[in-house]
Amino acid sequence: MRYAVIGTGAIGGFYGAKLQRAGHEVHFLLHRDYLHVQRHGLKIYSKDGDFSLPVVNAHGKSSTIPICDVVLIALKTTQNQLLKDLLPPWIVHHGAVVTLQNGLGVETQLAQWLGQDRAILGGLCFICSHKGAPGEIHHQDYGSLTIGAYGDHYTPQGVTPLLESLAAHWRLAGVETAITPDLGHARWKKLLWNVPFNGLSVVLSANTTEMMAHGPTRQLVRDLMEEVQQAAASQGVTLQNADLEQMLSSTATMAPYVTSMKRDYNRQMPLEIEAILGYPLALAGREGVVLPKMTMLAQLLHHLDHHNQQHCDNSPAVAPA
Amino acid sequence: MRYAVIGTGAIGGFYGAKLQRAGHEVHFLLHRDYLHVQRHGLKIYSKDGDFSLPVVNAHGKSSTIPICDVVLIALKTTQNQLLKDLLPPWIVHHGAVVTLQNGLGVETQLAQWLGQDRAILGGLCFICSHKGAPGEIHHQDYGSLTIGAYGDHYTPQGVTPLLESLAAHWRLAGVETAITPDLGHARWKKLLWNVPFNGLSVVLSANTTEMMAHGPTRQLVRDLMEEVQQAAASQGVTLQNADLEQMLSSTATMAPYVTSMKRDYNRQMPLEIEAILGYPLALAGREGVVLPKMTMLAQLLHHLDHHNQQHCDNSPAVAPA
Numbered sequence: 001m002r003y004a005v006i007g008t009g010a011i012g013g014f015y016g017a018k019l020q021r022a023g024h025e026v027h028f029l030l031h032r033d034y035l036h037v038q039r040h041g042l043k044i045y046s047k048d049g050d051f052s053l054p055v056v057n058a059h060g061k062s063s064t065i066p067i068c069d070v071v072l073i074a075l076k077t078t079q080n081q082l083l084k085d086l087l088p089p090w091i092v093h094h095g096a097v098v099t100l101q102n103g104l105g106v107e108t109q110l111a112q113w114l115g116q117d118r119a120i121l122g123g124l125c126f127i128c129s130h131k132g133a134p135g136e137i138h139h140q141d142y143g144s145l146t147i148g149a150y151g152d153h154y155t156p157q158g159v160t161p162l163l164e165s166l167a168a169h170w171r172l173a174g175v176e177t178a179i180t181p182d183l184g185h186a187r188w189k190k191l192l193w194n195v196p197f198n199g200l201s202v203v204l205s206a207n208t209t210e211m212m213a214h215g216p217t218r219q220l221v222r223d224l225m226e227e228v229q230q231a232a233a234s235q236g237v238t239l240q241n242a243d244l245e246q247m248l249s250s251t252a253t254m255a256p257y258v259t260s261m262k263r264d265y266n267r268q269m270p271l272e273i274e275a276i277l278g279y280p281l282a283l284a285g286r287e288g289v290v291l292p293k294m295t296m297l298a299q300l301l302h303h304l305d306h307h308n309q310q311h312c313d314n315s316p317a318v319a320p321a
Numbered sequence: 322m323r324y325a326v327i328g329t330g331a332i333g334g335f336y337g338a339k340l341q342r343a344g345h346e347v348h349f350l351l352h353r354d355y356l357h358v359q360r361h362g363l364k365i366y367s368k369d370g371d372f373s374l375p376v377v378n379a380h381g382k383s384s385t386i387p388i389c390d391v392v393l394i395a396l397k398t399t400q401n402q403l404l405k406d407l408l409p410p411w412i413v414h415h416g417a418v419v420t421l422q423n424g425l426g427v428e429t430q431l432a433q434w435l436g437q438d439r440a441i442l443g444g445l446c447f448i449c450s451h452k453g454a455p456g457e458i459h460h461q462d463y464g465s466l467t468i469g470a471y472g473d474h475y476t477p478q479g480v481t482p483l484l485e486s487l488a489a490h491w492r493l494a495g496v497e498t499a500i501t502p503d504l505g506h507a508r509w510k511k512l513l514w515n516v517p518f519n520g521l522s523v524v525l526s527a528n529t530t531e532m533m534a535h536g537p538t539r540q541l542v543r544d545l546m547e548e549v550q551q552a553a554a555s556q557g558v559t560l561q562n563a564d565l566e567q568m569l570s571s572t573a574t575m576a577p578y579v580t581s582m583k584r585d586y587n588r589q590m591p592l593e594i595e596a597i598l599g600y601p602l603a604l605a606g607r608e609g610v611v612l613p614k615m616t617m618l619a620q621l622l623h624h625l626d627h628h629n630q631q632h633c634d635n636s637p638a639v640a641p642a
Contacts, residue, residue, distance in 0.1 A: 203524060204624050216623040223617070292613035296544070302537040303525050 001169060004068040004095070005029060006086055008037070010129040011100050012074025013137045015145070015175060017042050017053055022173035027057040027065045029086065034060040036134035045132070046139035048174070062088040070166070072123075073099040076264075077106065077275035084113060096162060098123050098147065102194065102260070103275025104187050104283070107150035119162055120150040122183045124190055130263065144176035146186055154184025154235070185239075188232040192239055193247050194276050196224040198261035199297040202271065202304055209256035212248075220293070222248065227291040231284040271305040273298055322490060325389040325416070326350060327407055329358070331450040332421050333395025334458045336466070336496060338365050338374055343494035348378040348386045350407065355381040357455035366453070367460035369495070383409040391487070393444075394420040397585075398427065398596035405434060417483060419444050419468065423515065423581070424596025425508050425604070428471035440483055441471040443504045445511050451584065465497035467507055475505025475556070506560075509553040513560055514568050515597050517545040519582035520618040523592065523625055530577035533569075541614070543569065548612040552601050555608040592626040594619055 001024050005016035008028040020026040030037055038058040044051050059065050065088045075083060080101075091097070096119040099106045107122050114120065128141040147166060149157035158181045167177040180186040200211055200221065211217050225247070229239045261271055277298040284291055322345050326337035329349040341347040351358055359379040365372050380386050386409045396404060401422075412418070417440040420427045428443050435441065449462040468487060470478035479502045491498040501507040521532055521542065532538050546568070550560045582592055598619040605612055 203621060206624070206628075210628070211624075214624050214627055216620040220617060220620040220624075223613075223620075292544075293617050296541060296614050296617050299537040299541040299544075300524060303527070303532075303535050303541075306535055307527075307531070 001025075001070060002066070002068040003027065004062075004065050004071045004088060006062070006071060006073045006083075007075035007079075008033070008042075009074060009076075010131050010137060011125055011127070012072060013042060013131070014044060014046075014127070014129050014139055014143075015074070015100070015170075016072065017044050017051070017056075017137070018173045018175055019170070020053055020056065021051060022169075024169070024173070025057070027059055027068060029059050029062055029065065031060070033134040034058055040135055043136045044139060045136065046143075047141060048139070048143070062086055067094045069095060071095050071097045073097065073101060073106070073110075075101065076270070077101045077103060077272045078270035080106065080109070080275075083109075096121060096166075098166070100125055100145075101275065102272050103279065104191065105275060105279035107154075107183070111150060111152065116152055119160075121147055121163065121166070122150055122187065123147045124186055128257075144178065145170065146178045146180050148180040148183030148186055150183055154187070154237075156182040156184065184235070185237050188228070188235070188237045188280075189239060189243060191232075191276065191280060192225050192228045192244060193251070194259075195228050195280075195294060195297070196221040197251065198259045198272075198276055199224070199301060201259040201262040202265045203297070203300050205262075207256040207258050207262075208251050208254065212252040218248075218252075223293050224297065227294045228280070230289055231280050231291060231294070234284045234287040234289040265304070265308055268308055270309060271301055273301045273305060277301070322346075322391060323387070323389040324348065325383075325386050325392045325409060327383070327392060327394045327404075328396035328400075329354070329363075330395060330397075331452050331458060332446055332448070333393060334363060334452070335365060335367075335448070335450050335460055335464075336393065336395070336421070336491075338363050338372070338377075338458070339494045339496055340491070341374055341377065342372060343490075345490070345494070346378070348380055348389060350380050350383050350386065352381070354455040355379055361456055364457045365460060366457065367464075368462060369460070369464070383407055388415045390416060392416050392418045394418065394422060394427070394431075396422065397591070398422050398424060398593045399591035401427065401430070401596075404430075408434075417442060417487075419487070421446055421466075422596065423593050424600065425512065426596060426600035428475075428504070432471060432473065437473055440481075442468055442484065442487070443471055443508065444468045445507055449578075465499065466491065467499045467501050469501040469504030469507055471504055475508070475558075477503040477505065505556070506558050509549070509556070509558045509601075510560060510564060512553075512597065512601060513546050513549045513565060514572070515580075516549050516601075516615060516618070517542040518572065519580045519593075519597055520545070520622060522580040522583040523586045524618070524621050526583075528577040528579050528583075529572050529575065533573040539569075539573075544614050545618065548615045549601070551610055552605040552612060552615070555605045555610040586625070586629055589629055591630060592622055594622045594626060598622070 003026045005012040005028045008030045016026045041054040041056050067090045098121040100123040107120050110120050124146040127143045129139040132138050149160050151157045163179045167179050170177040225244050232239045324347045326333040326349045329351045337347045362375040362377050388411045419442040421444040428441050431441050445467040448464045450460040453459050470481045472478045484500045488498040488500050546565050553560045
């Protein structure tokens with residue numbers, strides 16, 4: 001299989017490197033680190049064992065990437081205003097598209113660009129990794145993927161042959177891969193965790209253990225989860241109370257965790273407010289569902305993001321082709 | 322007139338010193354600074370002119386304070402669990418009580434202790450002042466008072482002879498003093514400003530100008546003000562939309578201001594969450610009015626206060642008699 005990786009950061013660099021190591025041809029799109037990676041390749045520091053790829057197919061613009069079977073989109077959603085221009089030109093006719101981004105709505109955008117008949121998949125990453133020096137990626141924990149097929153308005157698509165084929169390849173490459181027959185449900189269920197914990201971690205400057213240690217904060221986490229349930233219900237997606245309870249109790253007992261949004265904030269990177277809060281709020285709002293605490297969380301994050309960004313070089317990790 | 326000042330800080334020390342300078346007998350209750358003030362008196366650094374009182378009636382416990390005509394309560398509301406024990410024993414029979422504290426509910430508490438028939442007044446301070454070194458108070462800006470008489474459940478009491486007498490004395494002492502015939506309305510109207518700006522200044526680590534500069538934050542300020550309107554309405558108090566608009570526009574144009582709650586936070590002092598948010602929320606809640614954004618603001622502040630306090634010496638400015 002031939003892969004294109006759009007965005008060679010903590011996610012795209014890690015999974016792309018694993019695929020290349022397993023024998024697949026992988027083309028990596030880079031911006032800042034392009035020259036370095038072209039010369040020196042990629043180095044993965046992983047809790048499962050370090051490895052190097054001294055030679056990789058590095059591209060400074062997507063127009064040089066040859067036609068691939070699969071395009072993995074691994075930009076931060078905060079760069080999605082660039083996405084259309086960053087996709088290789090042949091994408092309009094060729095290749096399955098798998099977006100590994102956070103939150104909700106990217107598949108919908110891709111379907112609008114590419115047409116409903118194209119194979120558009122979503123991948124949920126359960127991984128703790130970050131970019132280090134140029135060409136270096138650090139993988140601390142977890143690492144599994146859950147993939148599902150996108151249909152109009154996240155209508156469940158079941159298990160398709162393409163999903164099974166990709167999952168089989170990725171498992172052979174050492175990536176624990178699950179298939180969901182209902183991508184929308186999986187994405188909303190992930191939001192059940194991401195909305196309270198990513199959001200509040202920035203507002204309260206707290207890790208998961210600190211958020212779960214204090215009564216009023218625990219109640220607020222629960223309140224926000226219940227609003228995510230309401231938002232999901234407005235889209236016909238049922239999130240069980242048992243899922244909510246299980247997430248609360250497992251988060252209370254897991255090792256202290258600094259969320260990805262908090263790590264972005266600490267590095268003065270833009271926050272993924274739109275994908276995690278804005279788009280879900282807009283969907284619910286269209287159905288007349290008012291969610292005051294999620295709205296307030298988005299308002300607070302916009303303020304903090306705005307002031308955090310003022311002192312920051314915002315140049316994206318990849319540039320338009 | 323003879324005055325007792327319970328809590329000789331930025332508020333009680335300032336107004337008490339002005340009354341003594343004007344010829345009144347004033348008795349100051351102190352804790353940490355008792356010995357210093359007993360020896361060296363008080364020093365006021367004021368934008369209206371500095372002055373010293375080398376000799377004051379300093380008390381380390383309230384049992385030594387002689388019977389007074391007026392008791393001024395100027396503790397932070399966060400110390401109100403101590404208040405009953407800090408009041409002089411003769412209070413059950415003698416003296417008018419004026420509470421200069423923030424927020425809502427202190428007069429109600431005093432009326433429960435002292436009985437409905439006692440003269441209980443509320444004073445709203447529009448002042449920017451803080452405590453400096455022992456015995457030193459810094460008055461930066463403003464300084465006016467609005468006083469009103471308390472009746473059961475903040476029923477409007479009109480303009481009483483006592484209010485007029487106090488206002489006349491205080492004006493002669495150089496304190497700009499207005500009378501409100503409706504203390505409840507005045508307190509709710511002050512909350513219209515205090516809820517959003519005190520609360521968000523801590524959560525967002527922002528001054529008033531920063532809060533008004535950014536669209537989503539301005540909207541959140543407005544949302545919170547609308548919830549305060551709803552809370553007031555649940556108590557039969559009407560806050561006009563024009564008041565809300567006027568506060569928004571005057572705050573947008575005034576010099577950048579660091580709120581009292583933010584200054585308390587920066588000094589790792591306990592936050593006045595209960596008086597400004599908790600009690601108003603409880604009153605509205607009893608009437609079945611749900612206020613999600615005010616609730617969330619209180620939840621966030623509880624978390625931040627809790628973690629801020631963990632590294633702090635919480636000994637109160639005054640100790641029980």
